[in-house]
Amino acid sequence: MLILVSYRQFYVLGGPDGVGEGHCGGQQNGLCGAALPGLLFMTTATHTGRVGLRVELHDGEPPEAGSQWQEVVEVSFLPFG
Secondary structure, three states, rough: OOEEEEEEEEEOOOOOOOOOOOOOOOOOOEEEEEOOOOOEEEOOOOOOOEEOOOOOOOOOOOOOOOOOOOOOOOOOOOOOO
Protein backbone atom coordinates (compact mmCIF):
# COMPACT_ATOMS: atom_id res chain seq x y z
CA MET A 1 0.00 0.00 0.00
CA LEU A 2 1.15 3.59 -0.54
CA ILE A 3 0.79 6.14 2.24
CA LEU A 4 1.35 9.90 2.33
CA VAL A 5 4.39 11.13 4.28
CA SER A 6 4.89 14.67 5.60
CA TYR A 7 8.08 15.98 7.21
CA ARG A 8 9.73 12.53 6.86
CA GLN A 9 7.27 10.84 9.22
CA PHE A 10 4.04 8.93 9.54
CA TYR A 11 2.21 7.16 12.34
CA VAL A 12 0.55 3.78 12.69
CA LEU A 13 -2.23 4.15 15.24
CA GLY A 14 -3.81 1.15 16.89
CA GLY A 15 -6.47 3.03 18.80
CA PRO A 16 -8.40 6.28 19.16
CA ASP A 17 -5.95 8.12 21.43
CA GLY A 18 -3.86 9.78 18.71
CA VAL A 19 -0.21 10.74 18.90
CA GLY A 20 1.44 11.53 22.23
CA GLU A 21 4.86 12.44 23.53
CA GLY A 22 7.55 9.89 24.29
CA HIS A 23 7.02 7.65 21.28
CA CYS A 24 10.75 6.85 21.01
CA GLY A 25 11.22 6.38 24.78
CA GLY A 26 15.01 6.07 24.72
CA GLN A 27 15.12 3.75 21.71
CA GLN A 28 18.34 3.98 19.70
CA ASN A 29 17.23 3.64 16.07
CA GLY A 30 16.31 6.17 13.40
CA LEU A 31 13.39 4.32 11.81
CA CYS A 32 10.69 3.45 14.31
CA GLY A 33 9.59 4.62 17.73
CA ALA A 34 7.53 1.91 19.44
CA ALA A 35 7.69 2.87 23.13
CA LEU A 36 3.98 3.71 23.51
CA PRO A 37 1.30 1.00 23.32
CA GLY A 38 -0.80 1.20 20.16
CA LEU A 39 1.49 3.69 18.36
CA LEU A 40 4.35 3.40 15.89
CA PHE A 41 6.21 6.59 14.94
CA MET A 42 7.92 5.96 11.59
CA THR A 43 10.69 8.04 9.96
CA THR A 44 11.44 7.87 6.22
CA ALA A 45 14.02 9.27 3.80
CA THR A 46 11.20 10.89 1.79
CA HIS A 47 10.33 14.36 3.09
CA THR A 48 6.91 14.72 1.47
CA GLY A 49 5.19 12.27 -0.85
CA ARG A 50 4.13 8.66 -1.03
CA VAL A 51 6.05 5.69 0.36
CA GLY A 52 5.30 1.99 0.32
CA LEU A 53 4.24 0.20 3.49
CA ARG A 54 3.82 -3.53 4.02
CA VAL A 55 2.45 -5.00 7.25
CA GLU A 56 3.19 -8.62 8.11
CA LEU A 57 1.83 -10.76 10.93
CA HIS A 58 4.15 -13.46 12.30
CA ASP A 59 3.38 -16.07 14.94
CA GLY A 60 7.09 -16.62 15.48
CA GLU A 61 10.40 -15.01 14.62
CA PRO A 62 10.28 -13.39 11.15
CA PRO A 63 12.76 -14.41 8.44
CA GLU A 64 16.02 -12.51 8.04
CA ALA A 65 15.78 -9.26 6.06
CA GLY A 66 17.37 -9.31 2.63
CA SER A 67 20.62 -7.54 1.76
CA GLN A 68 18.70 -4.86 -0.20
CA TRP A 69 17.88 -3.06 3.06
CA GLN A 70 20.32 -0.50 4.47
CA GLU A 71 18.75 -0.46 7.94
CA VAL A 72 16.26 -2.83 9.57
CA VAL A 73 14.40 -2.42 12.86
CA GLU A 74 12.11 -5.08 14.31
CA VAL A 75 9.42 -4.01 16.79
CA SER A 76 6.32 -5.55 18.27
CA PHE A 77 3.00 -3.77 17.85
CA LEU A 78 -0.34 -4.58 19.46
CA PRO A 79 -3.30 -2.40 18.52
CA PHE A 80 -5.80 -1.53 21.21
CA GLY A 81 -8.76 -3.85 21.04
